Structure formats: structure tokens, C-alpha cells
Amino acid sequence: MQSNPAVEAHAAPDWPAIVAIVLGVTAFSVAQGVTYPLVSLVLAARGVSSTMIGVNAVGFALGLAAATLMLGRLTQRFRANHLIIAGLVGCSLCLAAFAVFSSTLVWFVARFLLGFCASLIFMLSEAWLNVACPDRLRGRVSGFYGASICAGFAAGPLAIPLFGTADGFGFALTAVYLALVAFATATLMYSTRTTPEPTSTRDIFRFFRQAPMLIAMVFAFGFADIAAISAMPVYFVRTGHTEAFAAISVTVLALPTAVAQPFIGYALDRLPRHRVAVGTAAVAALSYLAIPFLDAPALILVAFAMLGAATFSLYTCALTMLGERFRGGMLVAGSAAYALIYAIGSGAGSSLTGAIMEIGGPDAGPLSVGAALAVFTAAFLLARRR
Incomplete structure (x- = not known):
């Protein structure tokens, strides 16, 4: 609705x-x-x-x-x-x-x-x-x-x-x-004076058909987010950084992500929301792609912080656009669909990124996730034009 x-x-x-x-x-x-x-x-x-x-x-x-x-x-x-x-x-x-x-x-x-x-x-x-x-x-x-x-x-x-x-x-x-x-x-x-309306399992699967790009946004978030949390610390160790650096990277990922979300929310209320979504996806893709080419630890952590903030911002965009487009039981159905597709995306992110790093070497991990996010960004732009 x-x-x-x-x-x-x-x-x-x-x-x-x-x-x-x-x-x-x-x-x-x-x-x-x-x-x-x-x-x-x-x-x-x-x-x-x-x-x-x-x-x-x-x-x-x-x-x-x-x-x-x-x-x-x-x-x-x-x-x-x-x-x-x-x-x-x-x-x-x-x-x-x-x-x-x-x-x-x-x-x-x-x-x-x-x-x-x-x-x-x-x-x-x-x-x-x-x-x-x-x-x-x-x-x-x-x-x-x-x-x-x-x-x-x-x-x-x-x-x-x-x-x-x-x-x-x-x-x-x-x-x-x-x-x-x-x-x-x-x-x-x-x-309180509001409450969500009932939904059905049929509505959950109907949501997949009605909002494929929102589903794709949450999948991209789950894929890239878990790759950052689970695979990137391994990447840092395998490329010569210490375990302490890998541990610090997780903190650097989390804190700027939390700080950035209210600013992303403000942008979503002031700018066209699909443009904010495209921008966050592009920043996440570029951050992943840049990391293998950076040598200074400080620059790597800056890129990693941008990666975390931009990746989670995809979910903030998807949540805002869900409420913009849908009402009634479809809101609950959309939230359930988000949970389901996030689980699938996160499972794919952790398993595929690890396997790609085993086959193609450590640098193949962030490069492959960055390339996948770049493809998603292009697909989202194409879908909006259509």
C-alpha cells in the first residue's frame, strides 16, 4: 500500500x-x-x-x-x-x-x-x-x-x-x-497511540515481488557488513598487520558507524532518498576497493571506518524507504523479509568472501566485495531510471 x-x-x-x-x-x-x-x-x-x-x-x-x-x-x-x-x-x-x-x-x-x-x-x-x-x-x-x-x-x-x-x-x-x-x-x-497491523506469511513473500530493490539493498548490506566483521580482520592479519591491529579495526568499524547514522537520517529527510542510497553504496564500494592499495595503517583504518558507516547506511536507507512506500500489514511483512534476506546475505558474505580469499589470495576478498557493491550501485541506478 x-x-x-x-x-x-x-x-x-x-x-x-x-x-x-x-x-x-x-x-x-x-x-x-x-x-x-x-x-x-x-x-x-x-x-x-x-x-x-x-x-x-x-x-x-x-x-x-x-x-x-x-x-x-x-x-x-x-x-x-x-x-x-x-x-x-x-x-x-x-x-x-x-x-x-x-x-x-x-x-x-x-x-x-x-x-x-x-x-x-x-x-x-x-x-x-x-x-x-x-x-x-x-x-x-x-x-x-x-x-x-x-x-x-x-x-x-x-x-x-x-x-x-x-x-x-x-x-x-x-x-x-x-x-x-x-x-x-x-x-x-x-x-502510545499506534501499533503495527497483523500480517501473513503470504505477505512476506509478496513483499519480495513488490520491492526487489529494497530487498537487494538489505542483501547488499548483510553481505558487505558481515564480510567486514568476519573476513576483513583475517585479511589484515594475512597481509602483515598485527592481531592487535585487526582487533582495533573492528572498534574503528563500529564507532563511526553509530555516529554516522543520524547524519544519514538527516540527509534522507532533506535529499531524494534514492540518491542517498546510491551514494552510500558507492562509498562502500570505493572503500572496499581502495583498501588493498593503501599502505599506511592510519589510511587503512580511515577507509575501513568509511566502509562500515556507508555499509550500515544502506540499511538505514532501506528502513526509511520501507516506511515511505508501505503501510498496514505490509510494513510488518517488509520487516520480516528484511530479516530473512539479511540472514541470507550475511551467510553469503562470510562464506563467499572467505572462500574467495582462499582461492585468489587476501586482496581478492575486499576487491570482490567492492566489485559486488559497485554492480549493485549500477543496478540501482539503472532501476531508478527505468
Whole structure:
């Protein structure tokens, strides 16, 4: 369903809903930022094999997939804001299970449920954000939303050096934090006046047909984002940089990305949104392509920071354009489609980039991702002209 800019021009934002959404999604990203490294470190300290650690991590991905497929049925039976609160409470209970139990099987089930609950929060929050926000503010609110996600992912792993991996204290503290956020979110919802509409699994797949370029944008984001996080640190080590440099590069990737999103959001509200999307894709492509030709570590980190900010900006653009174009149940369907295609893109980004580096050498990694982003940029420009 198309939006009506004339009607929306003077619409008031639903600020209690926007605050609740940002609180919830930040909590989701903190929980995921804690869980990914902390679970692996604890299992490794217990002597669990790398293979079993990998199998355990699959539980989270399976939970994400299950939530996507069940989203239509759930939204038809329950209100979306109630599902978000249930997701926050579920995440808190899963983290508490990590703190209380030591069974690998229990942890697998907990990671499945954590992925399920976190996915509900993520998908419904995106849809609700677009419902609660008028189009004149959509870019700026989406930019702040994206910055909150980045900040949460960056803050989550800090629980490890602060509280260690023993005794489950990091899990327990994060569980308490999520429970408090769930209470705050429930309190704010008494003042909200909007809520996402129900959707269906059929709508999710219909969205793929109706918005192929938005789907392509999210795929490109997932592909390039995970390539930067998982493959580029390996690239740096293989090209003669230290492990400390590779670790610093991840921090350099995350912080400017969070800072840049509100500025991208402002640009989305002031400039033609497809031009902002094309510009961010072009900057990401050029940054990837430039890295193999840079020698100075400072210049490499600058290019890497630009790469991270531009890559995540693709998602901020896609989220803003989703709310600009669609209404009703298609908003929730679009958010679910985004989650699904991001999972596919990130899986392709980590596996293909690693394989390309093995076959063609380290430089083939960033060059191939840069070339893929350049092709996407050209395709997006061609599609707009048509």
C-alpha cells in the first residue's frame, strides 16, 4: 500500500512508541552483542569442541528463521506491542538460563528461544517505528534507531572484560537489564497511540515481488557488513598487520558507524532518498576497493571506518524507504523479509568472501566485495531510471 505524503506532512509522531522501540531494540542488540562472544568463550573454557560450539550457535539462527515463518500467525493472534514485551521477557529468561544451567543441550534450547524472541523484537520494532513516525521525520528517526543498534552491539561485549566469563554474572546482569527494559517498555505503551497491523506469511513473500530493490539493498548490506566483521580482520592479519591491529579495526568499524547514522537520517529527510542510497553504496564500494592499495595503517583504518558507516547506511536507507512506500500489514511483512534476506546475505558474505580469499589470495576478498557493491550501485541506478 502506498503512502500519502500530503496527509502525513502534519502528522504528529508517537513519541512514547518511538522511545519504547529504541529502548527495546537497544536491549536486543546488547543481548546479542553479549551472547555471541560470551557463550563461545564459556563453552571453550569448559572444553567443548569447536564443532559443538558451532552447532550450538546454529540454535540462534534457527530461532530467527522460526520467528520469521511464524510472524504472520503470531501477529494475527496477539498485538504487536505485546509481542515485543514478550520478546524482551523471553530474552531475559534465556539469559538467566545461561547463568543458572551448564548443560550444553539447555544452552542450545536457550539460544534457539533467544533467537526467536530477539527476532520478534527486531522485526516488529522496525514496523512499529515506521507506523509511529511521520514521513517528514522518518529518516532522522531511522538514523537514531540505527545508531542505537550499533551502540548496543558495541556495548554488549564490554560485559566480558568487566565481569568475566565465570559464574554467569555477565549473563545474569544482562538478564536483569532486559527485564527492566521490558518493564519500562510496558509502562510507555500505556501512552502510545499506534501499533503495527497483523500480517501473513503470504505477505512476506509478496513483499519480495513488490520491492526487489529494497530487498537487494538489505542483501547488499548483510553481505558487505558481515564480510567486514568476519573476513576483513583475517585479511589484515594475512597481509602483515598485527592481531592487535585487526582487533582495533573492528572498534574503528563500529564507532563511526553509530555516529554516522543520524547524519544519514538527516540527509534522507532533506535529499531524494534514492540518491542517498546510491551514494552510500558507492562509498562502500570505493572503500572496499581502495583498501588493498593503501599502505599506511592510519589510511587503512580511515577507509575501513568509511566502509562500515556507508555499509550500515544502506540499511538505514532501506528502513526509511520501507516506511515511505508501505503501510498496514505490509510494513510488518517488509520487516520480516528484511530479516530473512539479511540472514541470507550475511551467510553469503562470510562464506563467499572467505572462500574467495582462499582461492585468489587476501586482496581478492575486499576487491570482490567492492566489485559486488559497485554492480549493485549500477543496478540501482539503472532501476531508478527505468
